[in-house]
Amino acid sequence: MGEPNRAAAGAVSIPLPEGWEDRTVVTIVGPMSEGAQPNVVVTRETLCNSMGLGGFSTGWVQKLADQVPVVEARPVEHIEIAGHPGHLRCVEWEAAGLRLRQLVGLTTVGLDAYAIVCTVHSADFEALEPLLRSLIEGAEIAEGAATPAAS
Numbered sequence: 001m002g003e004p005n006r007a008a009a010g011a012v013s014i015p016l017p018e019g020w021e022d023r024t025v026v027t028i029v030g031p032m033s034e035g036a037q038p039n040v041v042v043t044r045e046t047l048c049n050s051m052g053l054g055g056f057s058t059g060w061v062q063k064l065a066d067q068v069p070v071v072e073a074r075p076v077e078h079i080e081i082a083g084h085p086g087h088l089r090c091v092e093w094e095a096a097g098l099r100l101r102q103l104v105g106l107t108t109v110g111l112d113a114y115a116i117v118c119t120v121h122s123a124d125f126e127a128l129e130p131l132l133r134s135l136i137e138g139a140e141i142a143e144g145a146a147t148p149a150a151s
Contacts, residue, residue, distance in 0.1 A: 005022075007022040025041060027040070027042075030120075035097075035121065038120040038121070038128060039118075041119075042116050044112050044114050047108060047112065049111075053106070053107065053108045056106060057106045060089075060104070060115055068095060071093065072089065072090065073090040073091060076088070076089055081141075084107045084109055087105075087106045088106075088133075089102075100120070103118045103125075103129065104116065104117050105136035114141060116136050
């Protein structure tokens with residue numbers, strides 16, 4: 001029997017059991033400020049057969065709103081992310097006594113949906129927004145790089 005499918009990130013690799021899916025998450029963090037550590041998390045999900053960017057983008061906010069009392073701080077912007085149509089959303093909420101704001105880039109590539117979620121303390125948002133936008137704009141997504149569920 002050959003080497004089983006594996007999920008890998010950096011120097012870590014683990015077997016990918018049959019029927020499981022690799023949803024590796026990329027995370028970077030900045031210096032602590034105002035009691036919160038700015039961070040950027042990139043996630044990938046597999047879309048339902050008929051779902052496109054609009055459904056994914058709206059559903060992403062709805063899923064977040066199920067967890068925290070989120071407010072959309074701005075209208076949705078239509079942008080390009082890694083050469084694909086994308087949405088840029090700005091949401092805000094309070095958690096653990098901290099007011100947090102997220103700038104979120106959402107895009108779809110084939111049957112995969114990506115969320116680039118930049119979270120900072122609201123007091124730092126204006127100063128960090130240009131950097132956050134550059135991180136979203138600088139994202140690269142290799143088509144076909146997603147690991148399909150093992151069959």
